[in-house]
Amino acid sequence: MSNKIRLIAFLFLAFSTICNAQKLPTYSQFPAKVEKKTAKKINLASHPEAKMYRTNLRNALANSDVNFAGKYILTYWGCGTGCRQGALIDAQTGNVFFPVELQGVSAGGIELGNHEMMEYKKNSNLLIIYGYAGSGFESENNNQHGIYYYQWKGKAFKLVKFIKKKE
DSSP states (O other): OHHHHHHHHHHHHHHHHHHHHTOOOOGGGSBOOOOOOOOOSOOGGGSTTTTTTHHHHHHHHHHOOOOBTTTEEEEEEEOSTTEEEEEEEETTTOOEEOOGGGEEEEOTTOOOTTOOSEEEOTTBSEEEEEEBOOOTTOGGGOOOSEEEEEEEOSSSEEEEEEEEOOO
């Protein structure tokens, strides 16, 4: 009788482990309090790349409300066929961040279905990238193809989960 109980317990534990491994991060797991945009201009001195993209950044600040992680404007522009490059603007200070994960994002042939290449919400620190996350355009940083779940930590992203695309 104890062998049956052990077997049932083992199967239950194995099944639970498999189910938990498949849980995907959700926006509600990474909440952010949404604040109002107060910055009047981009702080071009806040990042060395800011001056190069000043028109895109100024337009985003002028024409967008907070759309990511409670106080940021996530903005992006094309960088080639099927490629996006982006930045985060702190909507209170005008400071700009160019996380490597937003430099050279590409779907790379992944079937997006009902998804956008980058998905995010204004009330969450979670960013989801379908395809290849940016690698700063460095060939030695070629990322794997799949779905990336990142948490914004205020100055950088932290990878929460990655699901590799099946070949």
